[in-house]
Amino acid sequence: xxxxxxxxxxxxxxxxxxxxxxxxxxxxxxxxxxxxxxxxxxxxxxxxxxxxxxxxxxxxxxxxxxxxxxxxxxxxxxxxxxxxxxxxxxxxxxxxxxxxxxxxxxxxxxxxxxxxxxxxxxxxxxxxxxxxxxxxxxxxxxxxxxxxxxxxxxxxxxxxxxxxxxxxxxxxxxxxxxxxxxxxxxxxxxxxxxxxxxxxxxxxxxxxxxxxxxxxxxxxxxxxxxxxxxxxxxxxxxxxxxxxxxxxxxxxxxxxxxxxxxxxxxxxxxxxxxxxxxxxxxxxxxxxxxxxxxxxxxx
Amino acid sequence: xxxxxxxxxxxxxxxxxxxxxxxxxxxxxxxxxxxxxxxxxxxxxxxxxxxxxxxxxxxxxxxxxxxxxxxxxxxxxxxxxxxxxxxxxxxxxxxxxxxxxxxxxxxxxxxxxxxxxxxxxxxxxxxxxxxxxxxxxxxxxxxxxxxxxxxxxxxxxxxxxxxxxxxxxxxxxxxxxxxxxxxxxxxxxxxxxxxxxxxxxxxxxxxxxxxxxxxxxxxxxxxxxxxxxxxxxxxxxxxxxxxxxxxxxxxxxxxxxxxxxxxxxxxxxxxxxxxxxxxxxxxxxxxxxxxxxxxxxxx
Numbered sequence: 280x281x282x283x284x285x286x287x288x289x290x291x292x293x294x295x296x297x298x299x300x301x302x303x304x305x306x307x308x309x310x311x312x313x314x315x316x317x318x319x320x321x322x323x324x325x326x327x328x329x330x331x332x333x334x335x336x337x338x339x340x341x342x343x344x345x346x347x348x349x350x351x352x353x354x355x356x357x358x359x360x361x362x363x364x365x366x367x368x369x370x371x372x373x374x375x376x377x378x379x380x381x382x383x384x385x386x387x388x389x390x391x392x393x394x395x396x397x398x399x400x401x402x403x404x405x406x407x408x409x410x411x412x413x414x415x416x417x418x419x420x421x422x423x424x425x426x427x428x429x430x431x432x433x434x435x436x437x438x439x440x441x442x443x444x445x446x447x448x449x450x451x452x453x454x455x456x457x458x459x460x461x462x463x464x465x466x467x468x469x470x471x472x473x474x475x476x477x478x479x480x481x482x483x484x485x486x487x488x489x490x491x492x493x494x495x496x497x498x499x500x501x502x503x504x505x506x507x508x509x510x511x512x513x514x515x516x517x518x519x520x521x522x523x524x525x526x527x528x529x530x531x532x533x534x535x536x537x538x539x540x541x542x543x544x545x546x547x548x549x550x551x552x553x554x555x556x557x558x559x560x561x562x563x564x565x566x567x568x569x570x571x572x573x574x575x576x577x578x
Numbered sequence: 579x580x581x582x583x584x585x586x587x588x589x590x591x592x593x594x595x596x597x598x599x600x601x602x603x604x605x606x607x608x609x610x611x612x613x614x615x616x617x618x619x620x621x622x623x624x625x626x627x628x629x630x631x632x633x634x635x636x637x638x639x640x641x642x643x644x645x646x647x648x649x650x651x652x653x654x655x656x657x658x659x660x661x662x663x664x665x666x667x668x669x670x671x672x673x674x675x676x677x678x679x680x681x682x683x684x685x686x687x688x689x690x691x692x693x694x695x696x697x698x699x700x701x702x703x704x705x706x707x708x709x710x711x712x713x714x715x716x717x718x719x720x721x722x723x724x725x726x727x728x729x730x731x732x733x734x735x736x737x738x739x740x741x742x743x744x745x746x747x748x749x750x751x752x753x754x755x756x757x758x759x760x761x762x763x764x765x766x767x768x769x770x771x772x773x774x775x776x777x778x779x780x781x782x783x784x785x786x787x788x789x790x791x792x793x794x795x796x797x798x799x800x801x802x803x804x805x806x807x808x809x810x811x812x813x814x815x816x817x818x819x820x821x822x823x824x825x826x827x828x829x830x831x832x833x834x835x836x837x838x839x840x841x842x843x844x845x846x847x848x849x850x851x852x853x854x855x856x857x858x859x860x861x862x863x864x865x866x867x868x869x870x871x872x873x874x875x876x877x
Contacts, residue, residue, distance in 0.1 A: 283870075311874070313870075313873050313874065314873070373870070373874075374871075520855075520859060521858070521859065524858075524859055524860075540860050540861070540862040541860045541861050541862065542861060542863055542864070543861060543864060543868060545868065546868055546869070546873055547869060547870060548869075548870045549848055549852070549870065549871045549872070551855075552851060552852045552855035552856075552869065553848070553851045553852075555854070555855035555859055556850075556852070556855045556858075558858075559820070559823075559854060559855075559857075559858035560820065560823055560854055561763075561823075561837055561838075561839050561840050562840050562842060563839040563841055564841055565841070565842060569842060569844065569846055570848050570851065571582075571612075571672070571757070571845045571846060572673075572848045573848070574612045574613070574845060575580070575610070575628055
């Protein structure tokens, strides 16, 4: 059973500190560190880990232990909103694991973190204990600075741990979700309004596809301003990449604009790309057991 | 180092015989049997194996040993042309292996087969000892029945083994090639001439893409006659599926016909589908190290 864990922690500027934190995670046997992305202006890092449930539990506890001593939100500042020195810990099912396995693991991890360090823990997404607490943005609203007040609200009683913030660490959000794909589509225009209109049409919150979060923004590519539809695909198995791309293509054409290119940021499950190929190549009767590498893994 | 081997042997009608043959292969440690396809009217089976070089060498020798005692081409008849009780043994590079590794393995296997059973062996494709001996169809022309005569021709001196056919087994063709994808495109028409014209335009032999073999034929799908472009994609890394599909689409449109669907027969390397997704989704800067499962395998 392989599970992925993508903890975000609130240090992205001091390389030595980041390295020391990650080293504590690497030291846990069975934890594989697949990726590390740090952003100095966000002052935030994103770790991608994989392993079985027990290894990840140890890895996450090691991460929290390292951050509790090296990150102090009373002085930490950055572009990215944060509530905790470790801000969010999602568990994601991979080969042989289910979302239910990840929900169980999230609850165990949440309880263990609260116990070990007296840190308030909120469960989110598929592990959430109430509907209003599913979304990360909703839980994190108010950030570290607003935490003391928020924790007093009965709607925001933590799932584990004390009703006071940890004085330097804050609080942490732990949960389970399907793999998320960070996917951007660049339009052949510098008109950001077109990207914003398109984003409004495809994101769930304003009437679009169920498992799409999107916004339109201007990015700089090789010195040129490019309008971009920036997305988080929150369940590619239900809302596939190809359907959204074709909708963007259609909506952009209505504005006389083509898709210039697209990009996937970070990791993408092979299945998302296989599904796209199956769609565009018009395959019939195709199953992923026909993928050689899948057959090698499972036979 | 993982290598694939796809031996074809000349029994497809007697399930008990097929099972006994495959059991001898399975008994070799380190050999993974990924797939078995048998066709009674062809009277032929296709085995898909994977393993390291040493395991596959033992597996192929076990296969030849089993077929030498159970298949007799003097009485075997079927739709598919054949020269040997084991007809062809291609080795194909997978993870961590190169085509050169497979050429070496083909030579070792050819020599071992000849030695063990006094069977003439021809090397083909990337292992071929002369240009006119690269193609399987050219080597096999004349089949089992024409072998005695063919072997006397200096152009067809075997690479290993005697200058006489094995009396019941015949001869075997052994070699190395890139993964082959059996890929069919069904057109929304029953006019086979359209499929034949399109096939002629896309296959290498008559002016088309370098790594495409194709023919147009009529198939029966749920009782309806459908014109099909049936292809072997002989190096998808050089001539990708998506380019050929789009050419077929364009050529079919010139005849007022659409692509109804397509199918992949058997196994396909994930990379071929990832390449298609990358093309259709217009991804930029994408590398296969961004595929989660690849990252898990290599990190």
